[in-house]
Amino acid sequence: MSYLTSISVTQSISIENGITQLEKGQEILERRMAEVEGFTRQLAVSQELNVLMNERDNETNVYGIWRAMENVLTFGQTNDFLQNYYIYLANYDLILTPGSSYRPNHYYTDFHYTDLSLEEWMKEVLDQTHRSEIKPLSSYVSRGQQTSVITYMQSLPLDSFNNSSPAVAVVVIDEKMIVGLLSSLTDRYGGWVHISDAQGNTIALKGSGVSEMAKMTSDPGFDQSKVSQFYENDLVITTRSDTNGWVYQAGIPRDLLLENANKIKKMSMLITGGTLLIGLVVGLILAYRHSAPINRLLSVMKEQFGRDEGASRNEFDFLSGNIADMITKNKLLESELNRQLPLVRDAFLKRLISGEFKSRDEIHSAAEQADIRLHQGTGYAGIVQINGYGSMDNVEVLNELNASRLLLKQALSDVGVDILMTDWGSDKVATLFFSTEEEAGSDQTVEDITQTMENLAQVMFNEYRITIQSGFGNYFTSVTEVSHSFDQANQALEYAIYTNQRGVMWNSETQIENTTYYYPLDSEQRLITTIRAGELEEAKRIVESIMIQNMEQRELSMEMKHQLIGEMKGTFIKLLDQKAFTEYDAIENVKRRVIEIGSAEPLESVKSDLYEIMEELCGLIANKKKDIHSQIIKQIKEYTAEMYSDTELTLYRVAEQVERPEKYISQLFKEYTGVNFSDHLIKVRMDQAIILLKNSNYTVDEIATRVGYNSSHSFRRAFKRLNGISPSVYRQSDYE
Known part of the structure; x- marks a missing residue:
């Protein structure tokens, strides 16, 4: 009974674990492939790349090519699937890679499919229109190294429908990267994994051969609709992707699957035929064996959270306390993500005011993401300036401005009007008054805004002694006109400052003075x-x-x-x-x-x-x-050469000597000499130590003291790090 039960339990647990691991690998792979698709979409909106695709000049735009590749070089840093990609520009007949650019025939020399000639490759890959196409697993040569790859192909721009497109983005993904995501199955059980597309073409394969997979698939006794089943000597687990129809299969050898069950069988026989003493010993062994994972978990958590904390509590309290702490931190992280929402709103408003959005739909989508109501999409843009901060050249002024802006925005929130606002520079706050359908464009709305801003100015002065000035643009009838209205508000504010007028200035009021020159x-x-x-x-x-x-x-x-x-x-x-x-x-x-x-x-x-x-x-x-910087560097070097033997010589002491801030001289010294001051000081001390080692009879400990070290051990370690050998060996050698 114990043996049969162990077989059933082991089999069900193994199947469950295998399915979990296979689905986890499937999820990671689909996410990576989605990132690859997202990468091609990023290329599609790259301004530099679009310029290159649309150029018809005979001369190659070298700078444009460099700029385009410079902007996409970082795309592969977070996804190893993007380590090998290229972009083919049809108008230049040029292949761009992160490291260089090639003519197609030159690129084919170093990187090519073994089953495609140059002409076939150009016809099937470069000269065709692709829409998120994936070329199945193919034999591939990369700089003389034989491997197998799948290929993701996307024509640019994304709406290319002709037989040829201006550009093609091609991502070459090594099979090893794909099967590496499922290595836990093959490494743990010594089995095999196989991934195929919806048409049955192999995407990745490890631990078996293509012919064996074809044989299993065509076998009537193998039911591909089952999640798990035994086939020959393997337990075969199958999952299918709802996204792209790919089929993921893993095979676990039956003997390894039932290895634990066989051990339990032998143990059961020993218990049945043994004595009570042997039974107790076996019980202790099993107890230790089954508690090992908990002990390992406890050990890891003690290393992470400290052993001292666990000393006064038992292991259960220690584990439960720290697990509860991790759950709490996870909730704090979730709360922190919710706190990021104001940053998203602030970024949306800055983009809206700057006119960075391309369409009304894009604006409304971004507003919905930021949880911002735009009402009818009509209203007035304004800008409020805190007066008295014309010269912002020190930290104290900037800190005071930050506090003033917070007070101003809080006062704006308290006026009881639905208003959107964001910081605009150090001493300004941009505002948006969206109107309802009834208020749209009415004179009453202008009067209400004017009255609101005058009340705000009075509150700010009475409560905080802060004076403000504001300018407003003309009425915008669509959210796409917000940036234009804001530019008008900015001009109105500048005009108010120029003419030294107080209160609220509307753009329409500045037009009557158009004959005066502008020089605030x-x-x-x-x-x-x-x-x-x-x-x-x-x-x-x-x-x-x-x-x-x-x-x-x-x-x-x-x-x-x-x-x-x-x-x-x-x-x-x-x-x-x-x-x-x-x-x-x-x-x-x-x-x-x-x-x-x-x-x-x-x-x-x-x-x-x-x-x-x-x-x-x-x-x-x-x-x-x-000249001033050179003189300071000279002073630092002279002072260091004079005081190197002082064990208390630090960057702070040097900063006092040259009468400059410590951080300032640290950055200045690094910029002008290429090394940190601490490295320069060590070099000066080691140079003097070499002279003493060569030309004096002082011991190593005495030399360490004479060149500014409190510890001879620290001196020896620094000397060996810089010169490759210890001071004693250096003295005995013929080094010069």
């Missing part, structure tokens, strides 16, 4: 600060923005144009009179060039002159920074 104080201050920092590209962007506002969005009179040019010249004169530039000999020549800019010149010509002047000024700043 904050733009001037940012331009001066940017040039002083040597940031040429940012300075050019600021000047370009000012020119666009005055050349494209305004019609300036000649007098206003002269005043604008005079204001900008004045900005540069003020900048050149600052101490940061007066010490340069060439600054008078630069000042003369600024003065010589004529008020009657076209604004485009003025912009070009200012660009040249900014390039020269930023170049002076960059050279000055370089």
Whole structure:
């Protein structure tokens, strides 16, 4: 009875375990294949790749190819199925891989199917339109190495329906990677696994041959609809994918399956014919044997959670306590994922305001994901600025701004109006007022928003002494127009700051003053600060923005144009009179060039002159920074060479000596020398140690002390790590 029961139990447990492992491998494989399909979809929306596919130039766009491959190089880092892929561009007749690019015939030389000639490969793979097609298991040669692979093929773009497409993405997946997902079955039982597609073509096979699989499949005695059955000497487990129709089969040898049952049979015979003493011994052995997994689990958990905790409690309490702790942490993780929802909403609003969405459907789908109601998709976009923070150049100011923004958003939430908001820069909050069908576009809505913002400004000032200013764009009639309305709100805010007007500024109110030039104080201050920092590209962007506002969005009179040019010249004169530039000999020549800019010149010509002047000024700043940094590095090296024997010499001491922050000199030293300061200090000490080893009679311990080590053991270890041998061996050798 014991033997028969053990056979039944062992068989059912083995079948259950086999099915579980097979289904787990199936799930992982399908997820990996889904990632492969997702990878091709990412390629389909790659702007760089789309540009390459649509180019018809005879010349190869080398930079474009480099950029396209640079953007997809990281795709294979999280999925080993994407280690070997290529993209064929038909217009270039070029194959792109993560490491290089090839002509098809050159690629075929290193990578090819043994059953396909070059012409057949090009016809079946490169010149055909594929829609998530999978080429079954085929013999393959990769740089002279023989293997077997399956091939995933997808034409680009995804809507290609002709016989040929602009590009084809091909992922070559090694059979070893696929069967590796099911290695627990073959390694544990020594059996076999077989994966075939819906047409019966082999996808992966390990532990058996194709002919044996074909024989089993065609055998009338083998029922492929059964999940488990015995066939010849194997227990065959079969599952079928609902996703792609693939068939997963695993075979477990019968003798290994019943190995434990045979042991139980022998044990039963010994117990029946033995004495009570033998029975007790066997009972103890079995007790130890069956408690081993629990003991191993206990050992692992003690290693992970610490042995001291378990010392005061029994093993059951220790296990139950830590398992409960893991469940609690899992719930905390789930809670943390729910806390990420505000980040998703914030990202959606930033994309909506920036105009990154391509269609209304995409916007509504993203809004649903972020759990945001868009009502009728109509309303007003606005921006609220916290006043008094024109120069944000230190941590204290930024921290204060963060607190102010939180207070502002909390006050906005408390006004009782359905409003969406997100941070926009350090001192601004972007807002969206969506209107209902009854309120759409009415004057009352504008009045309500104005009244709400005025109440908000009063609350912020009365309770927190924070002053705010806000601008609003025109009414948007669709969610696709939100970004345009927000740009108008930004212009309204800039106009309010420029004209020093308080309260709420609507974009429609700024249009009556279109004859004045645009050159707000904050733009001037940012331009001066940017040039002083040597940031040429940012300075050019600021000047370009000012020119666009005055050349494209305004019609300036000649007098206003002269005043604008005079204001900008004045900005540069003020900048050149600052101490940061007066010490340069060439600054008078630069000042003369600024003065010589004529008020009657076209604004485009003025912009070009200012660009040249900014390039020269930023170049002076960059050279000055370089000289200062070189001097600091020199000071650090000199001080290290002087104080290397001091055991208390640290980066903090060096920072005190050169009067710079510790983190600053650490980054600076690494940037300019290519090594960390700690490595440089060790090198200096080891160089001095070598001199003492060669030219003195000091012992190794004395030398360790003289070069700044408290412990001779630490000195020996550092010396051997740097020089490959110990100090004693070095002294006795002929090393120089």
